[in-house]
Amino acid sequence: MARLVRLYMHYAGISIRSQMQYRASFAMAATGHLVVTGFDFAALAVLFRRFGSLVEWSLHEVAVLYGITHVAFALAEAFARGFDVFPAMVRDGSFDRLLLRPLSTAFQVAASEIQLMRIGRLTQGLAVLGWALATGGFSLGLAHWLLVPLAILGGACLFSGLFVLSGVLSFWTIETLEVVNTVTYGGVEATQYPLSIYRPWFRHLFTFVVPLACVNFLPGAALMGMPERAGAPEWCLWLAPFAGVLFLLASLQVWRVGVRHYTSTGS
Amino acid sequence: MRPYIAVLSANFRMMLQYRAAAFAGAVTQVFWGLIRVMVFEAFYRSSSLVHPMGLDEVVDYVWLGQAMLLLTTFGPDPHIREMIRSGNVAYELTRPTDLYGFWYVRCLAARIAPVILRAVPQLLIAGLFFGLRAPASPASGAAWIASTLAAMLLSAAFGAVISITLLWTISGEGASRFLPAVSWLLSGNIIPLPLFPEWAQGVLNVLPFRGLADTPFRIYMGHIGPGEALLPILHQVVWAAAFVLFGRWLLARAMRRVVVQGG
Amino acid sequence: MTLVRVENLAKSFRVAERCPGMWGAVRGLVARGYRTIQALDDVSFELSAGELVGYIGPNGAGKSTTVKVLAGILVPDSGRCEVLGRVPWRERRANARDVGVVFGQRTQLWWDLPVAESFDLLREIYAVAPADHRRARGELVEMLDLGGLLNVPVRQLSLGQRMRCDLAAALLHQPPILYLDEPTIGLDAPSKLAVRSFVRTLTRERGVTVILTTHDMDDIEALCQRVILIAHGRVLSNGSLKDLRTQVSRERRLVIDLADPMAEITDPRATITAREGARVTVSFDPDRVAAPELIAQFCARVAIRDLTIESVPIEEIVAQLYRENGAP
Incomplete structure (x- = not known):
């Protein structure tokens, strides 16, 4: 384990150094990313300005959910983005090279691409979250404060799991299967807002199939001190983020099946 | 004219090959559209005030936006980007045609083909199942088509400028990320422009970005009546021409640099 | 001593076939036609320690399929295969420590980094002890004359320089077996000679067992004591170059x-x-x-x-x- 951590740091160092070779264009990309995500929140503020509230939710409350989602997604993008570019590795055969090495393939794929550029979204997400928590007038105890990183961690795991799943599909098909991406990016878009505003089928999709509610809406409601809005027993809300971790572990099992399929078809 | 038509049709046929991608893209757009419609529904539930746009109109606006998405969300043309990265842009200079014209046509083809491929099925699906209404009147429909064509011309001119900025490696990288984001917000693709605060309306009306989305959409639903449509369409065409001139000037400058530095 | 044993190896692939036209594309979304390609039909051979064997055949003959099976990347349909007593695909990671692989068309080095940094990372990936790594690296740098290249980013290397670095990268963990897939493809004459003389030294002085697939018959004539020729997934000839000659004419x-x-x-x-x-x-x-x-x-x-x-x-x-x- 210690060896893997050291190795991961080494990979990360390499990735960062090679991105730093193009320092100016990195700075541009990161700034661009920050601006794009900044516009996104500005648009949300514009809507609140016009409509006052989103059903029972205030801008601050929505901003908490928005911040958790974006921070979690930025972390997943930074650390699991390798799975997103992975279909190209299968197509051009460079995945074979990973199989030639005495390391787990999932580890190598994850370590192959660490995108610093995502620091733009991360910064914006943290800023929105920090602003909302500081000025939203929530009464937060220590447990609530602990729930914030837990929800973020669960979310990062869940989004990473989705990246793994979309990567796995490329073992079976070379056609870009956008279905998973639809769920991933659609999930980010959807969980910026409280899940309770959506129609039932949509709520169920993101609670039971892809449990994004568990890492965002449910713990969010608990940490803002309004568990009654979540429509679930309170202990559930506190444990919900672990669903994200379980989702990632399950995705990695699917990954192993995919690798086995790959080595028996060599597609 | 012949070589331009050849480029246009080659690009068109190439895109037609990606039918599966177009299908998947349409599914994605519909899914996103549903999310956005539900969010707007919730916002409209929260307030009983009268807004510059009714929920019905916003729903139309969202579906048109999803269908025409490629007119507003675009990075640089991938082919031109590749050519610049690999230095093959020098080859383009050896061709006996006007380079800007070539690139413009390429950008135009990259908009027409996918818009037709994706927009038609999406509009049908949205119309049949998800509350998109027909154009306000046949005249509105006709004006909408004219305005959509103008939006394509404008979008291609804008895309060509973004592609050309890549010839300046560093600042191009920034511009090619920043400009699409600006156009994404200011064209009305995130929020319908009429829902922006009053004080912003004047600026939004003058800026070119509304011509990419807001103008044709509002013409479609009769928010801008067919009688008043001429001026907004002229606004689109004038801006398209301005971007073409700007793109030409930019490319001429860039090429002088390339030639001087030896590519 | 037999290092590699391959018996009756068979492997087929299903290749999706697309029907042309709009209707074909629509049908392709639902059901798809497949064609089966028999990449390996019945391949058997053995390699002894220290041998340098040429593995040749026309494009699509099954050469790289064989190499992939030996490297543990691909599981065959039937047949047996042992590399150093292990079944490669069952113990992929253990097998990986004992083999080095060079694909001529690709590099395993990190594109934007100086060569030396790729070497450092490979040391960690293969968990080589620092002292062993230093020694192996020193030797390889000397044999392949890499002294001036170590601090150059890989993308700035010429093809020949890159191939020399890739050879070193594949051998840093001192594998007893090396698979070379088209190592001289696209190289200029001096680079080809350098690669050949390195491979020769490797087998003669280090006793490394080498399988060399190539289309360049000069490689074969310069290096290989034995040639295995396959076509359509079957071994047509297995013996010295002289045997191969007399077999044909x-x-x-x-x-x-x-x-x-x-x-x-x-x-x-x-x-x-x-x-x-x-x-x-x-x-x-x-x-x-x-x-x-x-x-x-x-x-x-x-x-x-x-x-x-x-x-x-x-x-x-x-x-x-x-x-x-x-x-x-």
Whole structure:
């Protein structure tokens, strides 16, 4: 384990150094990313300005959910983005090279691409979250404060799991299967807002199939001190983020099946 | 004219090959559209005030936006980007045609083909199942088509400028990320422009970005009546021409640099 | 000692076939036609420690499929395969520590980084002890003359320089077995010679066992004691180059430069295969007539300025074998 951590740091160092070779264009990309995500929140503020509230939710409350989602997604993008570019590795055969090495393939794929550029979204997400928590007038105890990183961690795991799943599909098909991406990016878009505003089928999709509610809406409601809005027993809300971790572990099992399929078809 | 038509049709046929991608893209757009419609529904539930746009109109606006998405969300043309990265842009200079014209046509083809491929099925699906209404009147429909064509011309001119900025490696990288984001917000693709605060309306009306989305959409639903449509369409065409001139000037400058530095 | 044992290996692939046209594309979304390709039909061979074996065949013959099976990347449909007593695909990671692989068309180095940094990372990936790594790296740098390249980013290397670095990268963990897939493809002449001489040293002095797949018959002639030739997934020939020659044709050639371009030369035991100006090429079967005898015959009858004896070029031999074993 210690060896893997050291190795991961080494990979990360390499990735960062090679991105730093193009320092100016990195700075541009990161700034661009920050601006794009900044516009996104500005648009949300514009809507609140016009409509006052989103059903029972205030801008601050929505901003908490928005911040958790974006921070979690930025972390997943930074650390699991390798799975997103992975279909190209299968197509051009460079995945074979990973199989030639005495390391787990999932580890190598994850370590192959660490995108610093995502620091733009991360910064914006943290800023929105920090602003909302500081000025939203929530009464937060220590447990609530602990729930914030837990929800973020669960979310990062869940989004990473989705990246793994979309990567796995490329073992079976070379056609870009956008279905998973639809769920991933659609999930980010959807969980910026409280899940309770959506129609039932949509709520169920993101609670039971892809449990994004568990890492965002449910713990969010608990940490803002309004568990009654979540429509679930309170202990559930506190444990919900672990669903994200379980989702990632399950995705990695699917990954192993995919690798086995790959080595028996060599597609 | 012949070589331009050849480029246009080659690009068109190439895109037609990606039918599966177009299908998947349409599914994605519909899914996103549903999310956005539900969010707007919730916002409209929260307030009983009268807004510059009714929920019905916003729903139309969202579906048109999803269908025409490629007119507003675009990075640089991938082919031109590749050519610049690999230095093959020098080859383009050896061709006996006007380079800007070539690139413009390429950008135009990259908009027409996918818009037709994706927009038609999406509009049908949205119309049949998800509350998109027909154009306000046949005249509105006709004006909408004219305005959509103008939006394509404008979008291609804008895309060509973004592609050309890549010839300046560093600042191009920034511009090619920043400009699409600006156009994404200011064209009305995130929020319908009429829902922006009053004080912003004047600026939004003058800026070119509304011509990419807001103008044709509002013409479609009769928010801008067919009688008043001429001026907004002229606004689109004038801006398209301005971007073409700007793109030409930019490319001429860039090429002088390339030639001087030896590519 | 047998290091690699391959018995009756078979592997087929299903390749999706797309029907043309709009209707085909629509149908392709639902059901798809498949075609089965038998990449390996029945392949058996063995390699002993320290051997350098050429593995040749036309494109699509199954060469890289075999290499992939040996590397543990691909699981065959049937047949057995052992590398150092292990089944490669069952113990992929253990197997990976004992083999080095170089694909000529690809690099395993990190594109934007100096070569030395790739080497450092590979040390960690293969968990090589620092002292061992230093020694192995020092030797490789010397043998491949990499001293000046270590601090250059990989993207700035020429193809030949990159190949030398890739060879070193594949050998840093000191594997006893090396798979080389087209290592000289696209290289200029000096680089090819450098790669060949390195591979030769590797087997002779280090006892590394090498499988070399290539289309360059000069590689084979310069390096390989043994050649395995496959086509359509089957081994057509397995033996020395000389064996391969005699299997196909015993023919030899006499190239004669005549003093008088118009002079007639004939012999019932030989046939004229080419005539160009004063140069005549005569082929003969050394079992029917010995070369000195034939030469003496000609010298007695016409004035000869110069004369050489040639074997049929290995390319022709191989091409003929491919033809004779055309698509089944």
